[in-house]
């Protein structure tokens with residue numbers, strides 16, 4: 001029965017965009033189709049471990065690429081797993097990818113920018129339509145009978161037809177009818193060049209027609225015989241010296257489905273108690289589903305060169321979920337299941353080893369390739385930082401790899417390492433000071449920083465959501481404690497001299513009365529009111545107890561709907577007795593006006609640190625009354 005079905009809307013959109021934006025890279029279609037064919041042989045080899053009958057006496061897995069200049073077709077054949085009718089409809093009619101919607105929203109219509117985005121998204125099979133005006137897929141799933149095969153045909157214009165056919169051979173045959181303008185592709189020589197450039201790393205043989213041979217008299221002999229044009233050896237099993245950067249990059253594209261080059265990679269072989277090889281890449285761009293709660297794992301597991309499975313979350317910790325690569329081990333049985341993997345201690349150790357290698361690679365980039373590291377950090381820093389809370393064993397290494405914004409360069413760019421900070425610490429300074437806030441502007445302009453700026457003490461400005469977790473897990477770095485500038489009483493330790501201390505006491509004493517007044521006015525809104533020398537420009541600020549949750553974290557939790565779980569600790573209002581507004585309050589004889597001023601002081605302090613007023617309308621009214629009174 002022949003049916004005509006429509007592509008999912010997103011596929012139609014993708015097809016149109018792709019044909020236009022990727023035309024200048026048209027050769028990639030072959031890489032994508034060979035990559036899929038290789039995956040199909042990997043899948044078959046794996047399924048055959050438990051069911052040898054699937055191989056149907058043909059265990060010699062390979063891919064064939066041929067062209068027919070007269071018919072204007074290029075054909076890619078594999079004897080891999082194949083697809084059932086339902087799988088064809090699902091795989092070649094829809095896009096089953098998280099982040100698809102977000103992806104389409106990001107497209108701008110600017111071909112160059114979009115090409116880059118489409119590259120990151122991955123177009124896979126659909127890239128055939130860059131060069132073909134009609135694509136035919138004939139496929140039969142391994143293990144099914146010859147009469148259950150299917151033929152799928154589409155011109156890439158919104159529809160495809162599908163019908164049942166007979167195929168003696170399992171696997172998939174994809175035939176592209178090449179567009180008139182791309183006739184240059186219809187040459188064995190050209191195809192051979194493309195395959196060797198892009199697909200040399202593929203671990204099954206890619207067979208193509210033998211190149212013509214010349215005898216001594218210059219006579220050409222054409223042959224219809226096929227020969228492998230690639231080394232057909234898993235790339236990671238080769239020696240590093242024998243692999244060029246281009247080959248590493250091509251392999252990266254094959255396993256990641258990314259169009260762009262990787263930023264860096266590490267290729268390692270471990271022998272001894274555990275035996276495994278790893279090849280791990282850091283991409284240049286973030287995948288669309290990086291912030292998904294259940295992102296796909298990017299590392300594929302092989303056992304003795306046989307692909308076992310991808311999406312093995314246990315192979316990488318969450319905070320390295322952007323890493324793409326493979327691990328090939330001799331330590332696990334070939335018939336390992338997901339359940340066994342879940343409990344495998346061997347895998348835990350392999351993972352720990354791989355994580356170490358990845359962190360060393362990042363250290364190396366940080367040390368020797370500053371620009372690349374800053375690109376890495378901007379893309380993946382907020383994910384890597386999760387590791388400070390997640391991976392106790394590597395916490396210090398990850399902290400050392402972390403970069404922050406700071407008052408040193410007053411720039412939102414996260415470029416300062418903890419080592420940089422420590423190297424710049426003042427004499428007598430024994431803590432690493434930081435502030436957390438929702439935005440960079442809120443952090444940078446926070447009243448809490450005033451005394452630190454005055455004394456020239458650097459403060460880290462932490463504004464990523466994950467930072468609260470970071471400072472909740474990282475108590476010290478290289479023996480220096482981390483201290484929030486908005487928690488607890490001002491304690492600059494030995495940075496304060498005797499004069500400062502005496503001044504502080506004097507200020508407290510002198511402000512006793514005004515403190516008492518404000519306290520009475522604010523009632524139980526605050527835990528306490530006290531005078532401070534922390535402020536130089538602002539009249540007041542809010543401070544939480546040293547061991548309390550920061551106001552920023554409380555707001556984040558409340559926004560996430562966890563308000564009822566908050567401990568409800570109230571902040572302390574600290575006032576600056578030197579400030580004119582506080583002095584005005586101190587000398588105000590009218591009790592009503594004075595109470596208004598106290599309220600205003602509190603509201604301002606709350607606003608200044610990014611808080612939300614409970615009653616904004618009353619604040620505005622109060623403010624206006626005072627402005628009018630000031631002008632009267």
Ligand SMILES: Nc1ncnc2c1ncn2[C@@H]1O[C@H](COP(=O)(O)OP(=O)(O)OP(=O)(O)O)[C@@H](O)[C@H]1O
Nearest residue numbers: 036037040081082083091122123124125126172257
């Ligand atoms: N030669 C093939 N043999 C068997 N299945 C295939 C073949 N080509 C494609 N498929 C199936 O179709 C699916 C979709 O392929 P497609 O290339 O569009 O996406 P992908 O390979 O999953 O990922 P990406 O879009 O990132 O390349 C594949 O996941 C696979 O299940």
